[in-house]
Amino acid sequence: MSSSEPAARHVLVTGATRGIGRAIAAAFVAAGDRVTVLGRTPRSAAAAAEALGPTATSVAADVTDAAALTAALAAAADASGPIDVLVSNAGGADTAPLARMSVDALRAMMALNVEPLLVAAQAVVPAMKARGGGRIITIASTAGLKGYAYVGAYCAAKHAAVGLTRALAQELARSGVTVNAVCPGFTDTDLVAGSLDALEAKTGRDRADLLAEFTKVNPMGRLITPDEVAAACLWLASPAAGAVTGQAIAVAGGEL
Incomplete structure (x- = not known):
């Protein structure tokens, strides 16, 4: 960490027990920051924090429960100090063709991928503004910048996530709080592995052929690595990115 870097910032990462979120949390720990892992259950969050080392702690909440998420963020601030960097990573996808896509499925995708962004921002921004700055980073997706067949509800939610990010960036621009989105393409995580498992079982197709569908x-x-997404987050949280706000940065190998 350079001499211009703030010492031991408090970074909170939602959905940090695995995959991209885990890699982001690990990158901030390696950079010398205090990290709070927010996971869905106390056990999974505590296990992830323990694996990350003594500068990591944990809180638990279902991010779709606004009251629980707000309480978890408050508990993290009480335990480790005000949150300097919020990385809203928790999310998920659902697949269905148009004929089987329900309004309830669309609402569920919004509840998981968009509403927690608003709740978390409302929880952390007052203290960030009082301290003269902060960083909010949304882990969105290339699905927030383009369309993919059979994931219409997910694409709609991720587009909304990017839109909310851009709107908050405009609103907070004079406060010292920057708000940006990182939009990974298909990434080498257990979620993608699970999708491949399901497709392999359902279709009987060769796994290599199915993977080629993802990477084409x-x-x-190739798939993006979680560490590549984490590196983008580290830069957005650095002093060097102080004038970068309202951006949706694709980490996608040139897909966009």
């Missing part, structure tokens, strides 16, 4: 949209011909 990436000109580099």
